[in-house]
Amino acid sequence: MENDALMVENKLGALWIRxxxxxxxxxxxxxxxxxxxxxxxxxxxxxxxxSRINNLYSSGLGLMIRIRKYVNERGGILCIVNIAERLHEMLNALNLDKVFPIYKTDVEYEISQDDLWKKKYNEHNQFLFVSQLENNMYRINISGEMVASQDLSACIEFTPLESVNIFVLDLSSLELVDSSGVAILKKLLLKIGGNNKLCLAFGANQLIRDALVVLLDASGFLTFYDDEKSALNEIMRLAGK
Structure with a gap:
């Protein structure tokens, strides 16, 4: 099946998406x-x-994380192959090599399949915090379970550049937040909030959204939108004032 150069087929015993x-x-x-x-x-x-990807932006990263969640919930493992060295280094810098098995070639993937299931790549509730500076704004993806039993250090250690005033949080794959997660998320919002700072979030399910508004008083400095396009359109609208 093809759509604007997207191809989905069965290959090497896997669902192969180009x-x-x-x-x-x-x-x-x-x-x-x-x-x-x-x-x-x-x-x-x-x-x-x-093999065809030249650049990877926040929309692509968010898509990858959502697909991983869907695949892992169904007992599968999401892998990456034929990636350019520059993009491979970027994923490593974002610590995504710890949750996505990455292979340079089809052959390398094929001979490594037996090892995949030993490394627990299919834990769909694993907490992920991914930040990327793009067009002078931070695009932050928070996914999985933000709970005490998970490694939340990436969120705790995040230090934004003072010169950046716009933060967009993708919460579409955030599944659960406990009291520890709430406390850390509150510190994050206090860190990135403040005068002349714009913080927007999109994709949170209603339960997560309601919890954050009540527990964090997030309505004071975090505006929620249903999807990415709505959030970015609001940024463009404000920039045009």
Whole structure:
């Protein structure tokens, strides 16, 4: 199945997804919909083929994290193959190599399949905190379970540049927050909030949104939007004033 150079096929015993040359806000929803159409209740490996990807932006990172959640919930493992060295280094810097098995070639992936299941890559509730500076704004993805039993150090240690005034939080894959997570999230919001700072969040389910508003009084300095496009449109609207 193809859509604007997206290809989904069965290859080497896996659902093989070859991305187009870039993933943007405009095409990420369509790509996600097509991929989900090929998911089954129980899955094995799913492979993201990066052979055509030249650049990876926050929309692409968010898509990868959401796909990983869907795959792992169905018992599968999401892998990355044929990735350029520059993008591989970027994923390593974001610590995403710890949650995505990454292979340079198809052959390397094929001979390593037996090791995948030994490394617990399919823990869908694993906490992830990914921050990326893009167009002079921080794009932050918070996913999994933000609870005491998880390693929350990436969120605790995040230190933004003083010169950046816009923060966009993707909470679409955040599943659970306990009291420890709430305390750390509150410190994060206090760290990135303040005068002339704009903090927006999108994708949070209603339960997470209600909890954050009540427990953090988040309504005072964090505005919620249903999706990424709505949040970014608001930034553009404010910039045009």
């Amino acid at each position: 991305f187009p040359d870039s993933i943007t806000l405009d095409n990420s929803c369509d790509i996600e919909w097509i991929i989900k159409e090929n998911f089954k209740d129980q899955m094995g490996n799913v492979v993201l083929d990066f």
